[in-house]
Amino acid sequence: MKIRAFAPEDEAAVVALWRACGLTRPWNDPHADIARKLGEQPELFRVGTVDGELMATAMIGFDGHRGWVYYLAVSAAHRGQSHGRALMHEAERLLTERGCPKLNLLVRSSNEGVIAFYRRLGYVQDEAVSLGKRLIHDQAPDAG
Numbered sequence: 001m002k003i004r005a006f007a008p009e010d011e012a013a014v015v016a017l018w019r020a021c022g023l024t025r026p027w028n029d030p031h032a033d034i035a036r037k038l039g040e041q042p043e044l045f046r047v048g049t050v051d052g053e054l055m056a057t058a059m060i061g062f063d064g065h066r067g068w069v070y071y072l073a074v075s076a077a078h079r080g081q082s083h084g085r086a087l088m089h090e091a092e093r094l095l096t097e098r099g100c101p102k103l104n105l106l107v108r109s110s111n112e113g114v115i116a117f118y119r120r121l122g123y124v125q126d127e128a129v130s131l132g133k134r135l136i137h138d139q140a141p142d143a144g
Helices: 008-020 030-039 083-097 112-120
Strands: 002-005 045-050 053-062 067-074 103-105
Touching: 002 083, 008 030, 008 053, 008 067, 030 045, 030 053, 045 083, 053 083, 067 083, 083 103
Parallel strands: 067 103
Antiparallel strands: 002 045, 045 053, 053 067
């Protein structure tokens, strides 16, 4: 897998991958999420390709205190080949270069397979509760 920065012409393939991986939700417009990321640290939006085919993504961010990874996705056809692990190592490298002391992840509690994946990479569950408040109400184009 070749890891590189996201390019605007990747958008359709990225959104299709996210949908295929079950990462999109009606209240999050994936196109708006991409546009927002391109406005903040676009160099931290990475994609993976195999033979020119986009098959993986990681949206990385650093707020000066903590690093975050969102939209880590690997196509079903390319799973089990350490591509997710390679993208997480790339995220850790990029964040370490910026002086980031800790990387945080948000994973739905029902997604046991993904939780197990991150545990194998050395991530542990923090003693914290994630709270959220919607400030902008998106409606994804496919949400009706």
